[in-house]
Amino acid sequence: MSAEKSGKTTTVEAMLGLLSGGPLSGYEIKKRIGESIGNFWSESFGQIYPTLKRMVAEGLAKVEDDQGTGGRERKRYRLTDAGRNRLGEWLTLPAMDQVPRNELLLKLFFGNRAERDDMKKLVETKKAELSADLKRFEAIEARIAATYAGHPGLPYWLMTVRYGKAEAVGLIAWCDDCLGTFKEML
Amino acid sequence: MSAEKSGKTTTVEAMLGLLSGGPLSGYEIKKRIGESIGNFWSESFGQIYPTLKRMVAEGLAKVEDDQGTGGRERKRYRLTDAGRNRLGEWLTLPAMDQVPRNELLLKLFFGNRAERDDMKKLVETKKAELSADLKRFEAIEARIAATYAGHPGLPYWLMTVRYGKAEAVGLIAWCDDCLGTFKEML
DNA sequence: TAGCACATGTAATAAGTTACATGATTTT
DNA sequence: AAAATCATGTAACTTATTACATGTGCTA
Numbered sequence: 001m002s003a004e005k006s007g008k009t010t011t012v013e014a015m016l017g018l019l020s021g022g023p024l025s026g027y028e029i030k031k032r033i034g035e036s037i038g039n040f041w042s043e044s045f046g047q048i049y050p051t052l053k054r055m056v057a058e059g060l061a062k063v064e065d066d067q068g069t070g071g072r073e074r075k076r077y078r079l080t081d082a083g084r085n086r087l088g089e090w091l092t093l094p095a096m097d098q099v100p101r102n103e104l105l106l107k108l109f110f111g112n113r114a115e116r117d118d119m120k121k122l123v124e125t126k127k128a129e130l131s132a133d134l135k136r137f138e139a140i141e142a143r144i145a146a147t148y149a150g151h152p153g154l155p156y157w158l159m160t161v162r163y164g165k166a167e168a169v170g171l172i173a174w175c176d177d178c179l180g181t182f183k184e185m186l
Numbered sequence: 187m188s189a190e191k192s193g194k195t196t197t198v199e200a201m202l203g204l205l206s207g208g209p210l211s212g213y214e215i216k217k218r219i220g221e222s223i224g225n226f227w228s229e230s231f232g233q234i235y236p237t238l239k240r241m242v243a244e245g246l247a248k249v250e251d252d253q254g255t256g257g258r259e260r261k262r263y264r265l266t267d268a269g270r271n272r273l274g275e276w277l278t279l280p281a282m283d284q285v286p287r288n289e290l291l292l293k294l295f296f297g298n299r300a301e302r303d304d305m306k307k308l309v310e311t312k313k314a315e316l317s318a319d320l321k322r323f324e325a326i327e328a329r330i331a332a333t334y335a336g337h338p339g340l341p342y343w344l345m346t347v348r349y350g351k352a353e354a355v356g357l358i359a360w361c362d363d364c365l366g367t368f369k370e371m372l
Numbered sequence: 373t374a375g376c377a378c379a380t381g382t383a384a385t386a387a388g389t390t391a392c393a394t395g396a397t398t399t400t
Numbered sequence: 401a402a403a404a405t406c407a408t409g410t411a412a413c414t415t416a417t418t419a420c421a422t423g424t425g426c427t428a
Contacts, residue, residue, distance in 0.1 A: 017296035027407050037295055040288035044389055049409055072396055091300040095290035102226035104281035105349055109223055110203035111342035114277040125280055156297035159364050170356020178345050213379050230417055235381055258424055
């Protein structure tokens, strides 16, 4: 009924999702992101605090004043029913992915303007990063599978981790393919 | 020598790369992007025209006044030596990739707040998109391999296309894995 | 003559990061 | 006593998209 001026700010939805597990403060949201969705999502304090304020104004969350570990200031935000509904609606909407800018591919596309070995190094560096990522994802997978056995969220959390794994595996193969091409370019 | 206030604006570098193949107008740059790096890079007119102006101010390019197909206005920009050098330097610098926001994974991460079938549909849609992408990339690969046989840029252009293919293949496998998980979740 | 492709640019808006400003509490 | 962590928030800046404003020339 209220005039919605909302654009397509997924920041709200990300925070809605995080708050759906129980009330959190802005500071906790930031930390929680790093521990959970940090591999494919990020928010800065400059976004979090104003967004929290907006969410309260729109009736999606309410503040729960609360003292932290000591007498420290701490405002916890709890989802309202409106907030929970909004999350539910958003979840069923198709996910849109924008064309992400890929700087490595941009450089590679202009590769013939540079030294072959410099371009090769770019790919080698990428491969090393991907290998490290893969290892990290495998560790996360094993850890959460053990820690959250039986939890209804686990299958979904595993899917997100395995996405990272699948992407890394695919791109490591691509790196090897490129490295083969560089060998032929001698 | 001049005071460089430049941040990390890869927009300039993308345009430097495009101009390295010969002078282009702003309009042509936009079109060219769609025909070449459009699958992993994009620029809007709102970026292109002001950036072109900045590049001239920084001595990276110069204007070549020119009438277009008819008496239409058209300014073509040609790289200067400084521009070519700047491109060369940038190409050897390591590519940094930011954590891209992945809306599909964000939804999936909160999947247990929604209906299993809605989440399944999200993955099915993604798989369909990836399959279409894969087909498209294969067509591009075949086309450029035939069209630019022997061209020194070809190995690099193929690398960028094959990146898309490798990613799609990896993620299609991931989709199938997810679909298997959904079956088990019944 | 209407519509589309060509062509350039600006203004408004959106979305986000980084740096700044402030202060309490806990740990070393 | 210093440093790290907890905690909230704002201001300045950056980057990019979309809509607007304007006009030419070709084609159906």
